[in-house]
Amino acid sequence: MKKELKDTIIVELGNLLKEYAHFYLVNTEGLNAEKTSALRRNCFKQEVKMVVVKNTLLHKAFEASDIDFEPLYGCLKGNTALLFSNTANVPAKLLKEYTKEGVPALKGAYAEESFFVGADKLEELASLKSKNELIADVVALLQSPAKNVVSALQSGANTIHGVLKTLGERPE
Numbered sequence: 001m002k003k004e005l006k007d008t009i010i011v012e013l014g015n016l017l018k019e020y021a022h023f024y025l026v027n028t029e030g031l032n033a034e035k036t037s038a039l040r041r042n043c044f045k046q047e048v049k050m051v052v053v054k055n056t057l058l059h060k061a062f063e064a065s066d067i068d069f070e071p072l073y074g075c076l077k078g079n080t081a082l083l084f085s086n087t088a089n090v091p092a093k094l095l096k097e098y099t100k101e102g103v104p105a106l107k108g109a110y111a112e113e114s115f116f117v118g119a120d121k122l123e124e125l126a127s128l129k130s131k132n133e134l135i136a137d138v139v140a141l142l143q144s145p146a147k148n149v150v151s152a153l154q155s156g157a158n159t160i161h162g163v164l165k166t167l168g169e170r171p172e
Contacts, residue, residue: 092122
């Protein structure tokens, strides 16, 4: 591979690292062409960008980045594919579907501005909530007390109305 081509690939990888907030390093060793194609299709459906890359070029892209990716340097061995996503837990959920087969296996990830190294972190990554999920939880928590107050007032009004009606109908 010519140096110009390598430099271009490093720059493109650097742009992808800036463009996407989260990425996963995955070991694709043992995937045949059919399974790789199926994985790519599933990634596309989930809005995850899959890129197979040489470890040395990825290492150089990491070094050129503004973020210190040193904890992930040890993951750069064997076949490596990058799964880029703007939602932290989507690639993890996608990889969980394949865990029965053992391939592809998680090497490491950069999600929610944190590093996760090792295949044992897949459950933790899959349980991460996205920004939209967290906002929905906060809104639900904020609405809950208001709904309880309205419900109590409505039921109390019905009860008071029933009591007054009963008292009004009672002979003196």
